[in-house]
Amino acid sequence: MSNVHELHFLKEKIQALKDEGVYRKLPILEGANEAEITLNGKKVINLSSNNYLGFANHPRLKKAAIEAVEKYGVGAGAVRTIIGNMDIHEEMEQVLAEFKREEAVMVFQSGFNCNAGTIQAVTEKGDLIISDELNHASIIDGARLSRADKKVYKHSDMNHLEEVLKENRDKYRNMLIITDGVFSMDGDIAPLPELVTLAEKYNAMTYVDDAHGSGVLGESGRGTVDHFGLHGRVDFTIGTLSKAIGVIGGYVAGSDTMKDWLSHRGRPLLFSTYLPPAAVGAITEAVKLLMSTTEYTDRLWNNAKYFKEKISQLGYNIGNSATPITPVIIGEEGKTMEFSKKLLENGVFVSGIVFPTVPKGTGRVRCMVTAAHTKEQLDRAIEVFKKVGEEMKVL
Numbered sequence: 001m002s003n004v005h006e007l008h009f010l011k012e013k014i015q016a017l018k019d020e021g022v023y024r025k026l027p028i029l030e031g032a033n034e035a036e037i038t039l040n041g042k043k044v045i046n047l048s049s050n051n052y053l054g055f056a057n058h059p060r061l062k063k064a065a066i067e068a069v070e071k072y073g074v075g076a077g078a079v080r081t082i083i084g085n086m087d088i089h090e091e092m093e094q095v096l097a098e099f100k101r102e103e104a105v106m107v108f109q110s111g112f113n114c115n116a117g118t119i120q121a122v123t124e125k126g127d128l129i130i131s132d133e134l135n136h137a138s139i140i141d142g143a144r145l146s147r148a149d150k151k152v153y154k155h156s157d158m159n160h161l162e163e164v165l166k167e168n169r170d171k172y173r174n175m176l177i178i179t180d181g182v183f184s185m186d187g188d189i190a191p192l193p194e195l196v197t198l199a200e201k202y203n204a205m206t207y208v209d210d211a212h213g214s215g216v217l218g219e220s221g222r223g224t225v226d227h228f229g230l231h232g233r234v235d236f237t238i239g240t241l242s243k244a245i246g247v248i249g250g251y252v253a254g255s256d257t258m259k260d261w262l263s264h265r266g267r268p269l270l271f272s273t274y275l276p277p278a279a280v281g282a283i284t285e286a287v288k289l290l291m292s293t294t295e296y297t298d299r300l301w302n303n304a305k306y307f308k309e310k311i312s313q314l315g316y317n318i319g320n321s322a323t324p325i326t327p328v329i330i331g332e333e334g335k336t337m338e339f340s341k342k343l344l345e346n347g348v349f350v351s352g353i354v355f356p357t358v359p360k361g362t363g364r365v366r367c368m369v370t371a372a373h374t375k376e377q378l379d380r381a382i383e384v385f386k387k388v389g390e391e392m393k394v395l
């Protein structure tokens with residue numbers, strides 16, 4: 001009999017990943033996350049991070065983090081509901097609510113557990129969650145944790161969404177429509193004006209995960225809801241503090257009632273220690289910085305437009321991307337990973353993204369252009385895409 005501790009069942013699964021050509025080791029970044037980085041001992045252009053605005057190593061944020069550590073220490077010391085709630089946490093939420101132009105904001109320890117905690121807390125048996133088929137994994141997990149029924153509508157297909165709403169309106173008490181604001185793997189924007197109008201027609205609530213829209217779209221990065229001028233018409237707007245804001249954490253923006261309820265039933269807030277002071281100091285500084293200037297979002301969009309145009313001109317398929325997320329769709333899984341490997345050998349780091357993160361046969365390298373890239377770095381990266389594409393005959 002084999003020894004159960006040898007985990008043979010997992011070894012077999014790992015071997016299957018190797019056979020499919022999708023096995024990988026975690027990359028090791030030596031130093032801060034910047035536009036050009038040292039990875040496994042080699043200097044490369046970084047087109048892989050979510051550090052949209054270059055805030056992850058911004059001097060003002062670092063200074064604010066250090067000051068918060070000096071005054072408040074390195075840990076919150078408890079879950080929020082016991083005594084892990086400091087005055088700087090409260091200030092962070094007030095600044096964020098002002099930034100998002102909403103009544104209230106509740107901050108969680110990550111975007112992932114914000115979704116997991118919020119969806120579960122605001123739905124129950126007798127309710128229906130209606131979710132876009134390409135929604136992020138944390139939404140799927142949040143819905144799984146809820147006792148509500150679930151239906152999935154075709155990606156951004158408002159006719160299909162209406163069918164689902166019409167068919168189910170009388171069967172459920174509350175219906176909650178959930179969509180990403182910006183889809184993380186394709187960079188397309190959800191049709192929010194139409195979605196919100198449908199929600200109002202069928203008296204459903206709306207939930208927008210704007211992890212990739214916050215800090216990117218709208219006035220100085222206020223997000224997709226601001227971009228479409230839909231303030232007051234979306235019940236729950238999720239943002240993350242780990243991508244454009246450059247630190248860690250996630251939040252839901254909405255009403256005082258929402259916040260009041262989550263402070264009693266948001267399980268990650270009740271059962272997991274709250275954000276450390278360094279993160280809180282840096283987050284508040286980042287949001288204040290965004291409220292004081294559009295310099296960072298302007299630079300992000302200039303770079304993104306430039307890169308997307310050049311990559312499209314080379315003949316690559318970038319799908320329906322309308323944001324700085326630029327998928328270069330290769331297709332077959334093994335070939336996608338090989339493409340990513342060749343880019344790295346030539347000095348450009350872009351991770352290959354394959355099934356199960358994206359549907360089978362739609363493997364891609366997902367290029368993330370940031371405000372911190374220089375034109376020279378982007379030009380160098382584009383040259384590498386041309387060379388590798390020609391070598392691998394994908395152009």
Ligand SMILES: Cc1ncc(COP(=O)(O)O)c(C=O)c1O
Binds near residue numbers: 209
């Ligand atoms: C759409 C979406 N929602 C939520 C998350 C989770 O955010 P975080 O990294 O802050 O946990 C991500 C990040 O991968 C995301 O892309």
